[in-house]
Amino acid sequence: MDKISVVGLVLGLVAIVGGQILEGGHVASLSQPTALLIVLGGTMGAVMLQSPYATFLRGMRMVRWIWYPPMVDYARLIKQICSWSQLSRREGLLALESVMSQLKDDFSRKGLQLLVDGAEPERLREVLEVEINTYEQELKLSARIWEAAGGYSPTIGILGAVLGLIHVMENLSDPSKLGAGIAVAFVATIYGVGLANLVFLPMSNKLKAHINRLIVQREMIVDGLVGIANGDNPRIIESRLQGYVF
Structure with a gap:
């Protein structure tokens, strides 16, 4: 966690x-449950209106990354790529076919398959970078639904406050209800601004940070596979990959 x-x-x-x-x-x-309903319901409705179904659903699923981020073990990845390099130098690129069946990551399997098929280094990089760009765009679009929620939430909160004030104006004949009614109206603004700046916007930024880590992981895989395709020494590949790790 x-x-x-x-x-x-x-x-x-x-x-x-x-x-x-x-x-x-x-x-x-x-x-104030009513104010919370107005802010959360209005904000989610606006976000759903602007987002494709798949993007919205993926963004909701990514919420768990805030507390349980995706695991990225750079040291293990470098060790794995170096083992691929050593295997290919000893037994040739075709020996990597035995490795593919053991991998759970589709991206790594695809890269190794291209390598085994004899793809040129630049063509290998080109194909995999297209996939990385698509993957990055899809994840960032999903993370941005929370950024959008942070933009809509304060405005919906003001809308809730105005609705509350309308209710207050309808009860001007009863002064005893005015103070409490105005206080309730402004709670909606607190919810709107608070959710935007304490929850939605920070969530969006943290998700983007996790996405960047996942993209770095894939870029390391591409760099390592291109190094293997070029016949680089495993130590050179390892040294270059370590440059990705802070």
Whole structure:
């Protein structure tokens, strides 16, 4: 689990609620299911309207990456690619066919298949980079639904506040309800701004960071396979791949 994500979310919520208490306010005044319904429902509706079904669904599934990011083991990957290089130098490129059946990663299998089929290094890089670009674009489009949610949420919150004020205006004849009604109306704005800046936008940025790690992983695979195709020494390949790791 990504503990810093949990700590960050809890810290943000505690700071806001704690500030409310220190100012003499009540936590219950921040609990307004109607305002939450307006903000969350309106925001998700707007995001769904702008997004293709597959993109929206993928973006929802990627939420788990915030707490359980995809595993990327650069050291293990470098070791694996170097073993491919050593095998190809000892027994030839055709020996890599035995390795393909053991791989779970479709991208690595495709790269090895091109290598075994005798693809030229530049052609190999060209084919795999097209796939990387497509993969990156699809993932980033999915991550951007949360960026879009962060843009819509404050506006929907203002809309909820206006709706609440309309309700207040309808009860001007009863002054006892005005103060509470206005307070409830502005809670929608708090939800809109808070969700945008504490949840949606940070989520989008963290997902993009994880996507960048996945892209680096694939670029390392391409670089390693091109090195094998060129007949580079395994130590040279290893040294070049280590340059990707910070």
